[in-house]
Amino acid sequence: MADVHFLAPRAKAKQLSRRAVLAGFGVVGLGALSACGKTTKMAASPPVDGELESKLNLYSWGDYDNPELIDAFKKKFDVLVQVDSYGSNEELVAKLSTTRGTSGYDVVVPTGSNIPQMLNHNLLQKLDMSLIPNFSNMDPNFTGQYFDPKNEYTICKAWGTTGYVYDTTAIKRDLTSWQDFIDTANNEASGTTALLEDPWEVTAIALATLGYSLNTEDKGQLDEARAVVIDKMAPNVKAYISNAATGMIQGSFTLLQSFNGDARQGLAEVSNPEDWKFVFPTPTANLWMDNWAIATGAPHPDSAHAFINQMISPETAVAQLDYIGYPIGTKGLAEQAKEADLGEQELIFPSQEVLDRLEPSIQTPADQIRTAILADAQARSGA
Structure with missing residues (x-):
């Protein structure tokens, strides 16, 4: 991946958007996957039984979730959330492929273009949609994507x-x-x-x-x-x-x-x-899309499903959009943003005519x- 040349001072670098570090595709990541091998056996996750574990390990882009929403999840479910961050899809892929199901991470946020290779190498586990009822609130524009046509492994987290x-x-x-x-x-x-x-x-x-x-x-x-x-x-x-x-x-x-x-x-x-x-x-x-997913070998699968379900809730959508600057793929979010009087809405929500040509x-x-x-x-x- 090419070096990133910041025009802002180094002290301001961490304020740049999550998209700022997406310079090119997967040379490092694909190398890690090749080392992993298609038939590598990954550690299985504990069975999903509906009983939330007391902890959740989130591995995502830096500052990519409204901290108030994470705190609200902690309080609602009495789950301790540990958040670690990476700076590229390559870093995420390398971590998951080299640890082979023992990374300790539960929820991860890969970009759509990386998902076919990740699935090919068993880095993500299937979602139990019965534990994510808020999936019914997702806009069809952002479901059924080429990288996961049946949304068996991923749900839109943000798009642009x-x-x-x-x-x-x-x-x-x-x-x-x-x-x-x-x-x-x-x-x-x-x-x-x-x-x-x-x-x-x-x-x-x-x-x-x-x-x-x-x-x-x-x-x-x-x-x-x-x-x-x-x-x-x-x-x-x-x-x-x-x-x-x-x-x-x-x-x-x-x-x-x-x-x-x-x-x-x-x-x-x-x-x-x-x-x-x-x-x-x-x-x-x-049309890029980042996605909620659960890592193979996730130690806290029930909490992971509950967290994803909470973060795609219509009740949290505007707060998440306002914080990260990108929509999260739920139905009616444009109307919610209008009611909340968010600025520059025409930049957040391209028309259907635009979406159809992307x-x-x-x-x-x-x-x-x-x-x-x-x-x-x-x-x-x-x-």
């Missing part, structure tokens, strides 16, 4: 998409597409453009404009995308950053590729939010090509 944000005082025209993004980077925003430090996301801009699948493994198509990234974008890019909010706050950028929740964070912190506009670009973009990212061997494209682009940009 990718677009870009621009300064309307510097860029006077309306931008709507990825082609507009490239054209503007070559003109008004030359030298003040930022791309995400993420191989898949950067390559996706070019693939979208070329009319190809964002997950293509075709070398010819990826070569075409490389030419767009290296020749048409990289010369005009000032920096590759992980969180557009930091670039917006810094003040030297006018056009930034961004996850929607990070743009919302930036709008909340800049002095001139009315001058910025976020775009859900055509023709397509990523393409979830998938791990493939061609991600190594994408990683090389990003490295070459950074070298061309001098970033």
Whole structure:
């Protein structure tokens, strides 16, 4: 995984969003899985009997749950919750694969694109949906995903998409597409453009404009995308950053590729939010999803099921959304957010028209090509 170059001071680094560290896909993680082997025997979890254990071990992204909700779970069920954090899917996968069912963790939060490999190597155990009745409250847009079609192992924890944000005082025209993004980077925003430090996301801009699948493994198509990234974008890019909010706050950028929740964070912190506009670009973009899951060998399976059930409850949805900045996939959350008067709701909830055109990212061997494209682009940009 590429190093993350923070524009914010190191002391501020931990404030960057959970999405900030998703630079590329699974080289380390897949290596750990290969070492684990497909037929590795994992330790079995204790049987689920409905009697909550007195402890729960949560292994998740840093600061990715409203602490008040965790405290409420502790008090309601008299369960001690121990929270440990990781900084990448690779770190999570390495921990679970090397401990082979004895990590001691119960609930984990992998990203969807990592789940097929994790299931292939028996790192997650099946959920008992009879213990998660709140699953009935999940929005069908965020169930039945390609990585777990029957939701046997996972439930949406948070989701978002990718677009870009621009300064309307510097860029006077309306931008709507990825082609507009490239054209503007070559003109008004030359030298003040930022791309995400993420191989898949950067390559996706070019693939979208070329009319190809964002997950293509075709070398010819990826070569075409490389030419767009290296020749048409990289010369005009000032920096590759992980969180557009930091670039917006810094003040030297006018056009930034961004996850929607990070743009919302930036709008909340800049002095001139009315001058910025976020775009859900055509023709397509990523639909990423983080997921609740239970690790194979979880020592506290009943508490794990109860915790997941509590965290996807409609009663906790707005508090969780307000804290992490991304929706959690429950029905009617947009209406709840409106009643709660949360800011920048249009960034949190893209329209159904937008959702229908998004393409979830998938791990493939061609991600190594994408990683090389990003490295070459950074070298061309001098970033």
